[in-house]
Structure formats: C-alpha cells, structure tokens
Amino acid sequence: MTLDATLSRIDADMPAALDRLMALLRIPSISTDPAYKAECDRAADWLVADLASFGIAAEKRPTPGHPMVVGHVPGDGPHVLFYGHYDVQPVDPLTLWDRDPFDPAIEETPRGRVIRGRGASDDKGQLMTFVEACRAWKEVNGTLPCRITFFFEGEEESGSPSLIPFLKENADELKADLALICDTGLFESRVPAIMTQLRGLLGEEITLTGPDKDLHSGMYGGAAINPIRVLAKILGNLHDVAGRIQVPGFYDGVPDLPEDIAQQWQALNFDHGTFLGGVGLSQPAGETDKTPLEMIWSRPTAEVNGIIGGYTGDGFKTVLPSKASAKVSFRLVGQQDPHAIRESFRAWVQAQLPEDVTAEFHGHGASPAGQMSTEHPAFEQARAVLGAEWGHDAAFTGCGGSIPVAGYFKTILNMDTMLVGWAKDDDQIHSPNEKYDVESFQKGIRSWARVLDAIT
Amino acid sequence: MTLDATLSRIDADMPAALDRLMALLRIPSISTDPAYKAECDRAADWLVADLASFGIAAEKRPTPGHPMVVGHVPGDGPHVLFYGHYDVQPVDPLTLWDRDPFDPAIEETPRGRVIRGRGASDDKGQLMTFVEACRAWKEVNGTLPCRITFFFEGEEESGSPSLIPFLKENADELKADLALICDTGLFESRVPAIMTQLRGLLGEEITLTGPDKDLHSGMYGGAAINPIRVLAKILGNLHDVAGRIQVPGFYDGVPDLPEDIAQQWQALNFDHGTFLGGVGLSQPAGETDKTPLEMIWSRPTAEVNGIIGGYTGDGFKTVLPSKASAKVSFRLVGQQDPHAIRESFRAWVQAQLPEDVTAEFHGHGASPAGQMSTEHPAFEQARAVLGAEWGHDAAFTGCGGSIPVAGYFKTILNMDTMLVGWAKDDDQIHSPNEKYDVESFQKGIRSWARVLDAIT
Structure with missing residues (x-):
C-alpha cells in the first residue's frame, strides 16, 4: 500500500520533478574549471534548499575545493548513505552541441522523450532520482522508510581531491550500513544492473x-x-x-572469471555487434581468447x-x-x-x-580494482524488486570504468556500496549533446522507491 | 685588381649589408601558414626594391601561391642564374626561442658574432651573400661581370607548389648556362663544399x-x-x-657507393662524434652496416x-x-x-x-634524388678559388637534404646547378634560435665575388 501510493505520487509529480531537475541543470557547475567555482557553490546551495523544501535538514560543508552537501534523516532499520555528484564535465567543443548545454530542454525523439543538457545523465539526473523518490515517500508517508544520510560531492569530474580527507575527518558521521550510489547505467540500456566488479x-x-x-x-x-x-x-x-x-x-x-559469474554473463546474451556497431566498429579488439564482456568488465x-x-x-x-x-x-x-x-x-x-x-x-x-561484496541483504532485496519496474530481471554485472569513491567507502569507512543506476549507453556522458531519457528519470525514481521499500 | 677592390668594398660595406639583412629578417615570411601570405608578398617587394637600389631591374611575378622575384642583368661571358628563397620555416615551439624569431639581432657568442633570427641562415642570409657580392661588384666596377638572372622563390619551405609550372611557362626566359644556388653549407662548418649528390x-x-x-x-x-x-x-x-x-x-x-667517391669521403675524416655530439647524441642510428657519412649523404x-x-x-x-x-x-x-x-x-x-x-x-x-654533373668549367674554377677564402681546399660532397629545384632546373630547363653555401652545422635551421655566423655572411659575400671573378 505504502509503495503503491508512493509510486502513484511519483507519477503525478513528474512535471514538477522535471522542472526541478531543469533548474539544477541550468547551473553550470563545471568543477575542473576555476572560472565556474561560484557555480559549483550555487549548485550545492540549490541542493540544500531542495532537500529543505521537503523537510530534510542538510548543509553545505566547505572543503579546500568545492563544497560537499551532507544531510541526515534519523529513522529505524538499516542506515544507508546515498552518494551522488552535482558537478559536471566541461562542455567543449561547444560547436558540437545542438543547443546551449546549460539551457536544458525536454526533446521529443524517435526513441522517446529525453532531457538534453550537460549533467542530465552524469550525474544530476541520476542524483535527483533518489531525491525525488525520498520526496514522494515523505509526502505520502510523513517520514522516510529508514535512516538516510545524503552525501553529494562537487569534485567527482575533477579527481575528487577533497574526498579522502573529508571522509577521514568525518568518518564517524558518514559511516552507514551500506552506501548507495547512482552513477551507473542499465545493461544494454534495458536490464537493471547492480555493478559488483569495477576496474x-x-x-x-x-x-x-x-x-x-x-x-x-x-x-x-x-x-x-x-x-x-x-x-x-x-x-x-x-x-x-x-x-x-x-x-x-x-x-x-x-583472477580467472568464476564459473558462476561466467554463466550469469553468458545469460545476459551481450550483443557486442550492437555495442561496437554504435561507435562504427564490428570486431572486439581485445585478447583473442576472451569474450567481449570479459574484455570490458573483467580483463x-x-x-x-x-x-x-x-x-x-x-x-x-x-x-x-x-x-x-x-x-x-x-x-x-x-x-x-x-x-x-x-x-x-x-x-x-x-x-x-x-x-x-x-x-x-x-x-x-x-x-586498484574494486570487487563489491554482495553479502549485505540489500543486494538480493534490490535485485528481486527491480525486475518489476523494468521488465527484466536485474543482474550483477561488471563495469569497465572506475568509481573510486566506492573504494574509499570501503577502505576508509569500511562500508560496502551498492552501485545501481539508470543511464543508457547513448546518453553521451562527457560528450556533446548529453541527455537522460525521461524514462530513465521516471523509472529511476520509481526504482528507488521500490528499493527503499524492499530493504526496510 | 677588380677582385681586390671588390673584396675591400665588401668589407667596408659590412655594417650596411648587415642592416639590410636584418630588415629582410624582420619580415615573417612563413610560406606554409596562410596567415603570413601578406608577409611573403612583402618580402618579395623588399627584394625587388633592394635589387633596384643598386640598379637592377627585377619584378615580382605572381603565382597561384607566393610570388617569384625575377631580375635580369645583361652582360658578356657565361649566363648564370642565381636562385635563393625568401620564405622561412614556421617558428614553433616559440617558447624554445631565446628571442622573438622576427626581431633579429647580432649576438656576441664564445664562437664569434652571429645573426640570430628565423631565416638568418635558411635562406635569407645565404641569398643575400650573392646579392651583396653583386652590389659591391657593381659599385666598384659599374657593371656585373657576366650575364646574371636573379630568381627568388617564396614557397621553398612549403613544397614549392608553383615552381614547376612557373619554370615551364618561363623556360625560355630562365634558361641559363648554369644555375648557382646558395642554400647549402660548409663541410664540418669549415671546408667549402660544392654539393654534387642530393637526396x-x-x-x-x-x-x-x-x-x-x-x-x-x-x-x-x-x-x-x-x-x-x-x-x-x-x-x-x-x-x-x-x-x-x-x-x-x-x-x-x-646504388652502391662508387669506390672513388667512397675514397674521397674517407679522406674527409668525418668526425661523427662531433657531428652528433653537437646535438646531444653519441651513436649513429642508421643502417648498422653503413658509415655515418653514407647514412646522411648516400643512403x-x-x-x-x-x-x-x-x-x-x-x-x-x-x-x-x-x-x-x-x-x-x-x-x-x-x-x-x-x-x-x-x-x-x-x-x-x-x-x-x-x-x-x-x-x-x-x-x-x-x-627524386639528384646527381649533379660537374662538367661545366665553373665547377673546377669555383673549387680552385674557394680555398683562398676559407683556408681549406674545397671539396665535392654529398648532402642529406633535398634541393628539388636543382632537379627541376635539369629536367625542365636542361641546366646544371652548382650548389655552394656557407651555412654551419650549428645554424639550427628549421629549429628554434636559428642563426647565421657573421663570418659565414662576410666570407660568403667575398666567396661569391671570387667565384664570379673566376668563372668570367
């Protein structure tokens, strides 16, 4: 009942949720360029105000670089920390953008409605899926379902120079039972994926x-x-x-790929022809005795x-x-x-x-590479409920890239991380014309509601 | 008597000759970069005006690229065509220059006075040695010693795209008994060299x-x-x-190196340790079964x-x-x-x-590579008189670089070319801090006076 009401509330609130995301996307919070320092600060202020708008006390916390945003909501059940980043990549070459990267818009495309603008997918849109899920939950139920710490960084796209000192200095405050990070994507743009192997x-x-x-x-x-x-x-x-x-x-x-993981990956039926075809290639170019998924995830x-x-x-x-x-x-x-x-x-x-x-x-x-422990019950709980939202069973997957913060959570806070996100392969993150599908945004918010419901 | 008076005049006129060269060096006639098109034009104008200043009628001749400068002086005896180029190489990386490459100066160095600036050696300084020799000759004698055609190109450093069509269209006008080109150097910075093999x-x-x-x-x-x-x-x-x-x-x-040439080169006692040591190297890096002189001249x-x-x-x-x-x-x-x-x-x-x-x-x-014929009597005449200026007998040598124009003179105008020049190994042509020794400039001018005297 609680979940159904929350999901309905999310759907009803979509126009307003999109408006809020657009407001955040209009702030050019490019962390690597000192010229945008005030804009990074403004993005942090915006997030503090947005959390406050549904009753969550958060604050901007200074660092030698761009500020962190930290907010705590007490509650029963597991204590989760949600991490996202409000800074974005530079936008050059600007001439390759079809619109001002910081004047976002909803565009109708042959493959559905998309939110176009720098940061739409990486990571403002993804970060806001969690915030919007919490907002809907709180509006429907008066409280959040468990104890939650919100933790937003503003230096992820510029090497996170302040992150390790901040985690060390605030370890007691930030330590939770499990971290949730929304900065990854769906497998083949359709299968919900919990990433457990990171290079x-x-x-x-x-x-x-x-x-x-x-x-x-x-x-x-x-x-x-x-x-x-x-x-x-x-x-x-x-x-x-x-x-x-x-x-x-x-x-x-x-390591050799464990047999059970190899079988799981085999079952994903990865279509490397489509993956490579999307960038003008046809042949996997890695070790000749490895499968394409191994090449990008485990080799x-x-x-x-x-x-x-x-x-x-x-x-x-x-x-x-x-x-x-x-x-x-x-x-x-x-x-x-x-x-x-x-x-x-x-x-x-x-x-x-x-x-x-x-x-x-x-x-x-x-x-170093990261191998996520999946022992915390939330992993199986989340995997079990995501299928209902996306029409495909969720999978534990690998990831070719690095998400250093997950490693720091483990080494500094001794906290496991669940990496789950709703980006699609064609989101063009770090590139001109970045977008986030409205479907990713809406189903992403709904997914977080399902996950919060499942783990509490 | 004529020669001695001309040599004296050359020495007396050195300050003014250096001033003229500096003026030409201040024009940034980089032919490969379209941004400097007007400067190439200005360098051509400067040369026309400079020839006119001692009574030689020359004109700027348009091409689809940068203009040629052509001037004719009638006279008795052999008809020689003198070729040089007024364009220069790009100057990047600019940070490695100790001064503005187009604000030339005379610098005192432990190894003598040098003219520092882009084009000082390649080829404006060398080109002007011939012009100054003619100026002195004319001022002393009222006429030049023989029939001379002046022919200056502005695209040598960018592949000479207009040269072949120009030679073909003006073949009758440009054909002479022998071409003289001053775009080469002394052997080991001291021995006057007439280059007869060009890659x-x-x-x-x-x-x-x-x-x-x-x-x-x-x-x-x-x-x-x-x-x-x-x-x-x-x-x-x-x-x-x-x-x-x-x-x-x-x-x-x-071809294999002919035995007689191999012996001549052996006699030069080429010191590759000094040659390579001057640029921070110690080992010849070419074919392991070839001598260093072969590596740079004939391979x-x-x-x-x-x-x-x-x-x-x-x-x-x-x-x-x-x-x-x-x-x-x-x-x-x-x-x-x-x-x-x-x-x-x-x-x-x-x-x-x-x-x-x-x-x-x-x-x-x-x-293609060029093998110069040395049958024209001017070759032996020039070789015989250059020793007096430099204190070393002149030698017929090879050259690692390419001077395509000499090949075109042969194939299009059926004209042999004598390549002789006064550059030194450490002139840093095509590099930052290009220079031309004042000694090269002065003795070069005097050398041309001796050559003109000998061949007429």
Missing part, C-alpha cells in the same frame, strides 16, 4: 628525448635517432598478437590515450624532433597492484630505450 | 580512423580498437633491427616528422580516440622513384590495418 585505473605519461634540439631531417636524418620512432616501437610492443599486455608481471593478481587493458611529437600543424615540416610523449593508461582488475605495475611499466620502457634516448615519467592516478 | 624527398601524411567518435576508455577499453596503438605498431615496423626500411621495393634503384631514410592523437593537453583524459595521424617522410637516393615508393608505402600501411581501422593518405612533395 581500477593507472595513468602514466612518458616523454622520450633523443637529440637535445629539433633537427633538420635532411641534415641529420639517417644518423640521428628519432624519439617518435622509438616511442612508436615501444607502444607497438605493448600488446602481443593475441592482445596480451607485455609488461612483465602485468597479469599478477588477475585488464593498456591504452594509449594521447600521443604527440614533432610537427603536427598544417602542411609538412621535415623536422627530426627532440621529444615525443604519450599518455598511457591501464584498467586494472582483481588484485593487480597499480604501484607494482607502474614500476614494472617504467622498467619495461627503460629496457627498450636505445642509446642516446632518455625517458621521463609522470605518474597520474593509481587506483 | 630526394617524399612526404606522406597518414590518418587512421577506428571508432567513429572519441570513446571513454572505461566503457570501451579492451573491446574497441585504438587507432593510436595501430599507428604506433605500423610506424614501429618501419625499420628492422638493422635499420633497414621495410616498405617493399624501397631499395629499388639505390635513403624514413622518418616520422610528426605524430598526434587523443588527448595531449595537461593532465589526463582516459579517451580512446577516433583518429590518430602521422607525417612520414622519406629521403631518397640514386634512382629511387618517389611515386612508386608512395604507392608501395600506402599499400604496406593498408596491409597492416586490422579490421575496423581505415587509413586516409595525404601526399606532400615527391622529388
């Missing part, structure tokens, strides 16, 4: 130097070493013909995310450059140790340098 | 496309092909471990002159890019056919593309 991430920047200045290839070409060629050769050696990464010890700690990778050297402008310049550099990242799984791999990668590069070429390394982030 | 040049730009948009490496990494990795692999395959180029048929038409090369793909700004972005591209050039020798090699290279790249990756090619210049 880690290691970033390395290499700069090779050969000659101490740029040279004329007519005068020196043939006798002087070219660092672009050396870098290309090394990066070309990163994978063998079977797609395996050649850095020594790289696969230490990479480690090495990628070159950027490369530059020599003359790259219009026309031609027969320069033999002094330097060439590349940004290389590794997605990590299981027990792979990012620090050990960083050292091994650097040694592996060094060992391939010919005479007269030196390498400088600059380390970027290093986070 | 050709072939430029290719490759762009590989994988996914049809930039992807998030968390979502797609492992399953989607990365065009940077494919490009690195291909470029890493360009040479084998012995430094030989792997493009099929590449060595067709590459073909393949170099990557530029590469770019993915995110190359500050920080890190885990993008899996849609495109990656590289500029590749080949130095050619003997009878190597640039067009055949272009086709073979493209086929070789295509054959290495995995599924889902496509390549686009953009061809840049294609000029």
